[in-house]
Amino acid sequence: xxxxxxxVVVSEDGFIARSVGEPPQAWASAxxxxxxxxxxxxxxxxxxxxxTHEAADRPDRRRIVFSTxxxxxxxxxxxxxxxxxxxxxxxxxxxxxxxxxARGLILGGTRVHDWFLAHxxxxxxxxxxxxxxxxxxxxxxxxxxxxxxVEEFTGxxxxxxxxxxxxxxxxxxxVLEPVSVGDDGSSAHMAR
Numbered sequence: 001x002x003x004x005x006x007x008v009v010v011s012e013d014g015f016i017a018r019s020v021g022e023p024p025q026a027w028a029s030a031x032x033x034x035x036x037x038x039x040x041x042x043x044x045x046x047x048x049x050x051x052t053h054e055a056a057d058r059p060d061r062r063r064i065v066f067s068t069x070x071x072x073x074x075x076x077x078x079x080x081x082x083x084x085x086x087x088x089x090x091x092x093x094x095x096x097x098x099x100x101x102a103r104g105l106i107l108g109g110t111r112v113h114d115w116f117l118a119h120x121x122x123x124x125x126x127x128x129x130x131x132x133x134x135x136x137x138x139x140x141x142x143x144x145x146x147x148x149x150v151e152e153f154t155g156x157x158x159x160x161x162x163x164x165x166x167x168x169x170x171x172x173x174x175v176l177e178p179v180s181v182g183d184d185g186s187s188a189h190m191a192r
Contacts, residue, residue, distance in 0.1 A: 015137035031166035088121035131170040
């Protein structure tokens, strides 16, 4: 079974960008970008929406791009799929002849995050919170209600398993994992 890691950088008021197409490297710290690249290198495929793909097109990377308008192999290592016709469990079978999908990296945007959350297919979250405020923009999830991005995840059944400060500016890096609550009220990491 494949594992899916969501790696996301947000402003401290919970936005992943000020507008569609704004790449994180335009505002994220060098430390965040270094961790992001480590995540990209450690996975088999990255999964993202069309706008995220277009904001940082990389022909050399294996990508699954969500699009309701385009489909099929756009490059030898980039498959475009309609997420409305798939589940996360179906993704490995779509790409296995090019490269196995054991570890997938969820890169966004908001609707891609929503899709994986709705399917309960986020196995781990690498969340970087930059010490800046946008005031408005694209939220982590389309129905986000909390100003604190960490609370946005903990309120959806994730728990913080580690946290560190990345720089003197106050950039925070957190690892979160899904939890389930047993009949006795105890919590445990969810197994799919």
